[in-house]
Amino acid sequence: MSRTELAEQMGLTRAAVSLIVNDLLESKVIVETESRSIPSGRPPIVLEINPERGLVGAIDIGATHLSIAVADFAARIHQEIEISLDIKQGPEICLAKADQILRQLLQEQGLSISDLSAIGIGVPGPVITEAGMVVSPPIMPGWDRYPIRASLEKKWGCPVTLNNDAELGALGEWAYGAGRGEKNIAYIKVGSGVGAGLMLNKQIYGGTTGAAGEIGHLTIDENGPLCNCGNHGCLEAFAGGHAIARQAQALAQSGKRTLLAGLPPETITAREVAEAARRGDLYAQEILSRAGTYIGIAIAGLINLFNPSVVIIGGGVAQVGDMLTTPIRQAVRERAMRASEQGVRITTAMLGRRSILIGATVQAVNVAIHAAAENRNSTSQPALMENLEVKSSS
Amino acid sequence: MSRTELAEQMGLTRAAVSLIVNDLLESKVIVETESRSIPSGRPPIVLEINPERGLVGAIDIGATHLSIAVADFAARIHQEIEISLDIKQGPEICLAKADQILRQLLQEQGLSISDLSAIGIGVPGPVITEAGMVVSPPIMPGWDRYPIRASLEKKWGCPVTLNNDAELGALGEWAYGAGRGEKNIAYIKVGSGVGAGLMLNKQIYGGTTGAAGEIGHLTIDENGPLCNCGNHGCLEAFAGGHAIARQAQALAQSGKRTLLAGLPPETITAREVAEAARRGDLYAQEILSRAGTYIGIAIAGLINLFNPSVVIIGGGVAQVGDMLTTPIRQAVRERAMRASEQGVRITTAMLGRRSILIGATVQAVNVAIHAAAENRNSTSQPALMENLEVKSSS
DNA sequence: ATTACAATGTCAAGAGTTTTAACAAACATG
């Protein structure tokens, strides 16, 4: 983004922007990159946040895994590690583990926590961002109202941000993936459960108590199977990773000619179903296709209510690609209203399994930038930085 | 709101606010009202937009009616009129009618269009606010892309705003009704059809193409009755005014002992059902209760996705009150996730059938204020006015 | 090559806002 563009966006003159920008250049918060060529006139000098200005940490705590990454201010991941970890062990154990892995990851490069400008975290539950804690999480026993952010900021001595994981998936895909620059997007995380993260008017929308986007518990069929949440026929009970695994286990024991038949039932997860489907197993494909249809029904509802411009399918199960998106698209076409359905693009996550980590990185970079700009003695530097924070649509 | 409060909200000092405020007081855009008493210290002087500064027009174009009102800057309605009008007649005829009624209404008080500072309009279709037109409306044949705002501004010579009617219902209830000061609310308009208007982060949310909030076309049961939109089992086909009337007509002919039995089927509308139910007719109550349950199912989905703090039931059918809200509350309690459901209040519209007109008034006042503030030669007067626009939460 | 053109970026003086720091005003309480 050039000085002139910034001036227009902020409602200032080029001269004023020049003064602010040069100040920020001097302190290396932003840098000039190559100048684009334009039809006529002097080419603008493109400005961006200095990728080398610092490093941030990104942590994705899932139901059964823990991913940690170190990235620069351009959200380029330098190092990454994933281990399995049961979130039910509670905050003390899980966060201690995260602390340990992060330090280890940094040490490999001769770094320490103090080299990080900020750390972004995603968790699979309703988050009150301002308070830095989760409230009444369905699948995180023991985490309710635990002061996650406060305790980590104290331990690490740097700013920490906490968000819902699906929100971060949406943010990641919006900033660097399939939803770049769009105004309203939904990121559907299809993992063991199903959740949605929303960005409305280019901002994360978490709802009143952080519980927005619970698409997994839309009622699809009131006579359907029992869900963890206590209700019957939730989407999650039809199409989540657990539900897929359960169907596959039943299939394996049914005596049908399927690639899954040979496996011991306990070892069958959604991953095995995806693998079998990829190899052409019709029964496995059938399971995924049906899941896709159910997800599509729910997404049709979401589209009717939100009218987004893009819906991005992410999460572990989404790695199967078209086997899920094709039935989803069809269900949406059949169920959603024309006016909304025609304007929406439904696509797989561009950042794959990294959407959430990248989203966490973006959040961390944003707070780091804010902290840096606030320390400087200028009024409108923060406002200018906000326009540079993530390459917003031009 | 006092000068000191304004200063805090805007991040300025009291001194700066004083200068701006006194300028605005001089030009009578705002006025001082009585000073509240506080525990200790000098009582603050409450400021508000001068209610007498001017008048605005509000127009609510429904599927089968046209309501027009003249109100002051405090959204107090001075005059009001409602006639029946079929929106299918198209924009030329309907807007000419609106023009005629408005002029007539003004003339009764010795006024004319030039006495109005702005006019707000609501229509029952997806609106692109910036363009001032509707796009692909399901129930407004002939209105697609007709330049509603442009043609009216030319005709009337004052600023005109165009919004979806349910959006305005939400805005009206948020500003002066059951959702005052809340951050995220949904207004459910139960009329011939069913639609939702959303205010998220204290702003109208219309979606990417203005089609957000189409709750009426959520699929409740894929084997349900055919809907106007072409799909099966939409909420609207179960619980809209049309659907209620259809059920009542069937009931009347069924031979059951009901108050509706005597009436000729063609004359039975939702209004007659409500009337019979109020008189204790169990069959009529049953119809309404079932409609409430279906609406509740859809609202449960909306709550799971949006996590609002208040859901307001409005529109013609909602006038029956508890006969609709009780089953709605119960369905929501059964279907929505705890975390979201516990934090939400479900209530009837406080402004009754006027929600939309008041919302239109609020929009009109806002643009009028903006126009007034922009003409003045000051940088931050517009910003200050925004904080006064509608009594936002303190 | 040279010239014209069109847009970006820069500079110094001047205009306009906001802060600072002190003070006056208004009300409750003892």
Place this chain on the structure above:
DNA sequence: CATGTTTGTTAAAACTCTTGACATTGTAAT
């Protein structure tokens, strides 16, 4: 009636942004 507390006001000082010029850098035409 003095005291405490918070609001609102005032003048000078500090700061920010705009104004209106000019230099810069590329493309396209002569």
